[in-house]
Amino acid sequence: MSRASVRGRLKLGKWDLKVLLEVLVFGEEYKPFQVAKRMVLTKYGLLGTSKDRVFTAFLYNIWRLQGLIDKIICQVLGINVDKLHPWLRALLRLYTYQKLWAHKEHPDMTEWIEKYAPKVLREKASQGELVLWERYKGRLRRRKPPIDAVEEKFLVSRFIYEKLVAFIGRRETENLLSFLRDWVPPIPLRVNVLKASVEEVLEELKSLGVRAWRSQRCPVTVFAERGFDIKRLKALQEGKVIVQDEPSAIASIILNPKPGETVVDLCAAPGGKTTHLAELMAGKGVIYAFDIYPDRMERLKEVVRRHGVDTVVEPIMADGRQAPKLLGEEVADKVLVDPPCSSTGTIAKNPDVRWRINQEDLQKITQQQEQLLEAGIRLARPGGLILYTVCSLFREEGEDIVKRVLLKHPEVELVKLDKPYTQSPVLPGTMRAWPHKHQVTGFYYALLRKKA
Structure with missing residues (x-):
């Protein structure tokens, strides 16, 4: 049986295509994508092999370009990619990347995909998917669809680009996105x-x-x-x-819990900040660690045990917004509010983030973030501190929320932050870590004190 050769040395067959597509399928369900890739390649004994290196390069570029690729699929096929069978969707993403971006460097990969794709689809999908595959392949050969110049240049959605321009201006946005496009973080x-x-x-x-x-x-x-x-x-x-990213570690240092204090971590899993808080407390005191996801909570418990701070951390499987009802109000010396966010500050290491956020999602996220911050204020005792953090580049998830909360809650005040990063350009006293300025994940911090 003939098999495709990458750069004249790597032999690829049907099984290899199936593995590569399985990573793309599983990567939609399991985040972060790097872990999904590692799990599938380990399952098939490919982790660390020469195939791993080639597959990883393809996968990373597909995830970086996914928003563009999905638009092309929709234009060519006339079907929203979300409505496609997962295995066909993965195949079309791989084929589009190969034809439009990688063909010159790896021409033999095109032949490999076209040869084995029907066989994989027969196993994993149905005759209808085979028909759509042949239709797409033929149409893509005949014409190259138009591509948004901004999206292709900076490898982020137009939505992200315009949000950042409105926040920090066009020049600063393009400096930031150019850095994120090329930066490989340690x-x-x-x-x-x-x-x-x-x-x-x-x-x-x-x-x-x-x-x-x-x-x-x-x-x-x-x-x-x-x-x-x-x-x-x-x-x-x-x-x-x-x-753990440097800005995440800085968050716990800013909150600065002391031995014997009562601390509440409203969105604790998978446990990076929780364990750091416990370490700063020298294993003395209590941290009530809230989270709503069973798998992430199990991960937190395992991390806490491995770090030797399980006597300090009390995991609570509940929505952090319910914490004041469960624990009572004004019970905590320190509260960490690190809610789910757009993760736009992590674009360099999570390329799928470049495309997935939209206005509807952002509105839902910010509503939850504000509610969690208000829960944190209720938990803090007079004189207590509340640290609000997000790994987001959007002001909507940072400064705008803090401004609204300060207006609604005169019982709290800002504690000025300006080190080790830089003050926010729109809300002085709060702080931002910028990837292009500090070579770290993008992060926002606001420290509040409940007035005595």
Whole structure:
């Protein structure tokens, strides 16, 4: 049986196409996509192989271009991609990327997809999907659909682009998006100082041949160059480090919980900030950790155990907005409100974020965020602190919410933040970490104090 060859050395057959499409299908259901990819490739024994490297490059580019690709599919086929069978949708995304972006570098991949696609569809879909596949293939050969120039240049939706222009202006937006288009962020690791020192972690990374360095802003953050198997890091398995962005670690340091205090974490899973708060409390006091998702809560419990802070953290499976009813009001010294958000600050490491947010979703998210912040205010005792954070680039999820809440709640006041990042351009006293200025995930912070 003849098989396609990538760059003349990698042999690919039907089984390989099925695996690649399975990653795309599973990646729609399971987030983040990197984990979905790793799970499927591990299942088929491909993780770390030469095929893994080629597949990862294809998958990452498909996810980066997904919004453009989906528009093209809709234009060519006249059908919304969401209405397509998952396996056909995955196939059309792969084929569109190959034909319009990768064909010059990998011409043999086009032949490989066209040869084995019908066989995979017969197994995974129906005759109707085969008909749509043949129709799409023929139409795409005949014409290249128009592509939004802004979306193709910056690899984000027009919606994100226009939101940012309205917030920080066109020049700053294009500087930010140009940086995010090309930036490959290092792996950020936060050291659990109850179990290890920064020096110890750096030494282990060095012994593995990994280039690593300290953060200049966060005393417990280490950066490691990408390209190594993080599972080889014993410190990770032993709870001495956790993968966590520098701005996330900074959040817990800003809130600064003390040993013996009562802390509420309203959206705690999967546990990165919760464990850091517990470490700062030296294992003394209590953290009520709320979350509504069973799988994420199980992950939190496992992370808490591994980090050795399970005596401090009390997981509560409930919506954080119900916390004042469950715990009572004015019971907490410190409250962390880190609600679900658009995740637009994480675009560099989560390329699917570039396309998925829209106005309807944003309105739903901001309503929930504001309600969670108000719950946090009710929980804080007089003199207590409430830290509101989101990994979003949108003012709608940050400054606009805080402004409304301050007007509605005269019992709270802003505590000025301006380090280690920069003050917000529209609400001084609150702070933003910008990817293009600070080389980190985009993040927003507002620290509130309930007046005594």
